[in-house]
Amino acid sequence: MKILVPLKRVADPDNANKVKIPASGEKIDTTGLEPKPNPFDEYALEAALRLTENGQTPKVRAGEVIVVTFGPKECDTTLRAALATGADRAIRVDTTDDKLDGDLVARALKAIVDREKPDVVVMGKQAVDGDSNQVAQLLAEYLDWPQATFAATVHEEDGALLVGREVDGGVITLRVKLPAVVSVDLRIVAPTSVYSTKTARTFKYNDGVRFAALPAIMAAKKKPLVELKLADLTADVAPKIVYNAFQAPPARKAGIKVKDVADLVLHLKDEAKVL
């Protein structure tokens, strides 16, 4: 199985409250925040690695994972970290975030899929900076491939994937024929979420994404990492979404302290009008 995993570098999501918006409102300033891989993309990489190996100790590779990102040269470290975690090859499309939108990324990804011909594209359900949640769906549409979004479980079958999606009322199970696009949710990295046809169903993975091993960090330096130009992938590089201005949400008013339960009930009744 050959899998393409798009990865995005985002500003440290654990400190997202520290982003600033300059008075001009022209951008969101993330200066000082450590760049990190989008967590959902890390989960996608973990899922892709599980699908391309025989899960046992030690694990045996049985397939290929190609990671791709869109960003400047600095993003190479994100790709190297993915290679150290187990991906086989990396592609960086040289551009910057402000020149992209979800549609353009999806069109460029389609061009990469046309070249690489993976069996499946596994990706995070959304990037935690823009939270657009569009690329997987758009890509499936452009490729005319089946899609399964927000996957919590993926079991490989012959020529298909059995995908579990958690929804309000329970779990929907879809069988998507390959090739397909799958976007993943948090629970995809649970110990029994993903099985390749080579992995025994009794095998339990460690919870969460795997750690990069020191020998793999060293070996990753020799794995191929190629740079592409956005214009080589799509003639139309104009984003369809134009951001005119950014604005911080209004500061919330401080709450009040109530004297006692009777006072609380009074406020709920008279002001909040919920009683």
Added chain:
Amino acid sequence: MTEPTDLPNAPTEAPDADAERDEVRKAIRAICAKYDVDYWRRVDAEKAYPAEFLATVGEAGYFGTLIAPEYGGLGLGAGVASVVVEEINRAGGDAAIVNAQMAICGTLERAGTEEQKQRYLPKVATGECKFLTVAATEPDSGADMSHLNSTARRDGDDWILDAQKVLISLAEVADVMILLVKTSEGATTFLLEMAEVRGRCEIRPIDLIANRMTTTLFIDGLRVPDSARLGPPGGGLKGLMGGFSVRRALAASESIGNGRFFLDRSLEHAKTRRTFDRLIGSNQGVQYPLAQAYGRLEAADLMRWDAVRLIDAKKDAGGRSALAKVLASEAAWEAARAALTTFGGWGLAGEYHIERKLRDATVFVFNNMLNSYVAERVLGLPKAF
């Protein structure tokens, strides 16, 4: 647990800016994030062996950092190893065992026979063989390793060992350890396979505030084959000393990690805790100790990287590594003091982890022998003893 962030105003062209070490730093931080301060607090309280943490670190290949590739390691040098132990301590853990497993086998790699190296090193690299201890200290010989009372005497092709060792780390869990004894030729080292030895010697815990799996080890008339001898008879001290520069550089790195832990936590506390209607961090009485501790840590770190540079270039790093160890342990001690000023009474409470790391930091503050070394070897002063 919050992930350690880089300190303010750290020089952008830090000597460790090297990409390889940065990658290792990030990778070990990811492991440390899984084993957070509460994990370490529990291990400390139970005086337990942190088996799960060590299994993860071993699986990720770190124990082979220094071991040569022909013996199953990665042969990466002191710089990478130093980042590993620094980050574990900075995250609030205790790197002592990882340090030991990476570095103590260096004596075996330098002084051992090919057969001994093939037998142990590949398993040390994976963590399957716990090689964590040199048993040297005796009731009447601590700092002074030249007056040993423990002995080995020849009996046919074998040796008979009699040893009384104290303050010995991890004897209860180690699979192999190095024992230092006296023979007619002088100080000599032996490799003890603990699975065989443990039932035939006496191991008793000593109640220490840090390094909590520390014991005495008494051996009475134990017969071992000559193949257990490590290095030539009389070559024991020389064999151990060959690894001193690396061990000092790693001890310095552990201290820098400890110091940065104190600083990270203190800065966070100083920026959030309010008294007298303002942040405690706006008081100069809180700021200055932190600024000074930061300065000392950064200076010690530069010395650490200079020692590492010499070690990895296979040059004499004796003086530099001794200075790095002294400066770093003192800087960490000062950072602990500044943390106590910042935290007030809460610094003594287990849930803030300052008191636990303060206890860890005590392990490194005995520096007289190193100061003697610097005085004699670097400054050319007369020999004191």
